[in-house]
Amino acid sequence: MPRVTKEYREARRDEIALAAVRCLERKGVRETSIADIVAESGLSTGAIYSHFTNKAELARYIVGRYLIIRLDELEADGLAGVVVPPRGTLRAMLGVFTTTGLSPALVVQFWGEAMVDVELKAEMTRTAAKLGHALSTAVLPWARARTASEAEAVELTRLTARTLVALAQGYIANAAVFGPRDPTEYIESAASTLSY
Amino acid sequence: MPRVTKEYREARRDEIALAAVRCLERKGVRETSIADIVAESGLSTGAIYSHFTNKAELARYIVGRYLIIRLDELEADGLAGVVVPPRGTLRAMLGVFTTTGLSPALVVQFWGEAMVDVELKAEMTRTAAKLGHALSTAVLPWARARTASEAEAVELTRLTARTLVALAQGYIANAAVFGPRDPTEYIESAASTLSY
DNA sequence: ACCTGAACACCGTTCAAGT
DNA sequence: ACCTGAACACCGTTCAAGT
Numbered sequence: 485m486p487r488v489t490k491e492y493r494e495a496r497r498d499e500i501a502l503a504a505v506r507c508l509e510r511k512g513v514r515e516t517s518i519a520d521i522v523a524e525s526g527l528s529t530g531a532i533y534s535h536f537t538n539k540a541e542l543a544r545y546i547v548g549r550y551l552i553i554r555l556d557e558l559e560a561d562g563l564a565g566v567v568v569p570p571r572g573t574l575r576a577m578l579g580v581f582t583t584t585g586l587s588p589a590l591v592v593q594f595w596g597e598a599m600v601d602v603e604l605k606a607e608m609t610r611t612a613a614k615l616g617h618a619l620s621t622a623v624l625p626w627a628r629a630r631t632a633s634e635a636e637a638v639e640l641t642r643l644t645a646r647t648l649v650a651l652a653q654g655y656i657a658n659a660a661v662f663g664p665r666d667p668t669e670y671i672e673s674a675a676s677t678l679s680y
Numbered sequence: 681m682p683r684v685t686k687e688y689r690e691a692r693r694d695e696i697a698l699a700a701v702r703c704l705e706r707k708g709v710r711e712t713s714i715a716d717i718v719a720e721s722g723l724s725t726g727a728i729y730s731h732f733t734n735k736a737e738l739a740r741y742i743v744g745r746y747l748i749i750r751l752d753e754l755e756a757d758g759l760a761g762v763v764v765p766p767r768g769t770l771r772a773m774l775g776v777f778t779t780t781g782l783s784p785a786l787v788v789q790f791w792g793e794a795m796v797d798v799e800l801k802a803e804m805t806r807t808a809a810k811l812g813h814a815l816s817t818a819v820l821p822w823a824r825a826r827t828a829s830e831a832e833a834v835e836l837t838r839l840t841a842r843t844l845v846a847l848a849q850g851y852i853a854n855a856a857v858f859g860p861r862d863p864t865e866y867i868e869s870a871a872s873t874l875s876y
Numbered sequence: 877a878c879c880t881g882a883a884c885a886c887c888g889t890t891c892a893a894g895t
Numbered sequence: 896a897c898c899t900g901a902a903c904a905c906c907g908t909t910c911a912a913g914t
Contacts, residue, residue: 496897512796514710517887528899529889535897539888569876589795595853596792599785600708608857626876646858647869653857654850657791661804661849662842671874673843678871680765680822692878713906724880725908731878735907 497535500525501546513593544607547594551611553580555618562621567629573622574648578667588660619645693731696721697742709789740803743790747807749776751814758817763825769818770844774851774863784856815841
């Protein structure tokens with residue numbers, strides 16, 4: 485048996501990660517030093533480095549653990565075969581995003597970090613794959629209703645899922661730079677703008 | 681008369697800024713040190729600090745000078761009263777973006793920096809205002825053709841311009857994280873996705 | 877006035893020593 | 896095994912001295 489349980493280690497990692505998230509939301513990724521996280525967590529430098537190999541790995545852990553948008557309900561609808569049009573899926577995704585998880589400002593900072601940190605980008609791609617899976621499940625019944633063959637439905641689902649992610653990214657980046665915006669209003673405006 | 685001309689100072693600032701952009705495209709915002717810019721420009725630390733008060737001001741200068749997307753043609757069409765539908769304006773904006781200016785990866789990094797640096801955010805808002813102005817000019821004839829009064833046309837133009845910026849941001853963020861995508865295909869997919 | 881480069885303060889990371 | 900905190904290397908910024 486290990487001296488400390490796996491649960492203890494996990495709890496310790498989360499304790500550090502949550503202290504870090506508090507610092508990040510307050511000061512931003514760039515301005516948060518290990519010393520800040522040490523002060524916020526009440527632990528020592530060495531304690532943090534005995535649970536994360538470096539600051540980058542801590543960032544990766546946070547992205548993997550807190551950047552996921554839970555879309556269980558949508559996924560459930562999709563699995564049950566309920567037909568939800570893409571606009572409804574986007575609405576649900578933005579709604580979940582605005583009520584839970586990290587702030588748009590912090591998400592955009594992590595995107596920026598990922599441009600430079602290959603490992604963080606890989607973690608983000610993995611997270612995005614989970615999101616893409618949930619979206620695909622939600623979109624598939626709708627795609628089936630609109631296409632003749634299953635192959636066509638799958639291809640339409642794939643393209644639609646990437647586009648939904650891009651539209652959500654646009655919403656997040658726009659909110660981060662220019663201030664909050666009502667999700668429904670954004671979707672309506674985008675739909676009407678693109679129909680001409 | 682000043683010892684050195686205004687032109688000399690401007691040229692020196694651009695010399696430093698362009699050396700910095702080369703470093704930034706190569707190593708990213710975070711990883712580029714003043715020492716890198718010193719090596720790339722062939723100047724000394726002090727020389728750089730005699731033209732920019734600090735690294736943040738240099739970043740601001742770069743954003744103000746190289747992040748602007750030139751939309752002169754669109755603006756000209758708008759001023760001439762040519763009716764271009766919003767989709768055409770978006771297409772033109774993404775086309776200009778993909779052929780000139782900074783890479784999507786670098787743009788996203790600057791967004792991230794702006795979340796933490798108030799001055800950089802202000803500079804970015806000013807840059808965005810210029811872009812918004814060009815977009816508004818391009819969109820106004822179309823909005824006039826679709827509304828009864830001038831007041832309505834102006835309001836529709838305002839909303840449409842913000843949405844066009846959000847859609848462009850989505851394209852940029854998506855391309856930065858998931859790789860390049862054909863602008864026309866993105867617009868078609870977004871339009872079709874949002875029509876349901 | 878512009879420029880040089882050594883010096884300083886600060887931050888991420890390491891590591892010998894403690895429990 | 897986990898933790899402590901002093902020590903080290905590196906980076907942004909300053910400043911006395913040069914042209």
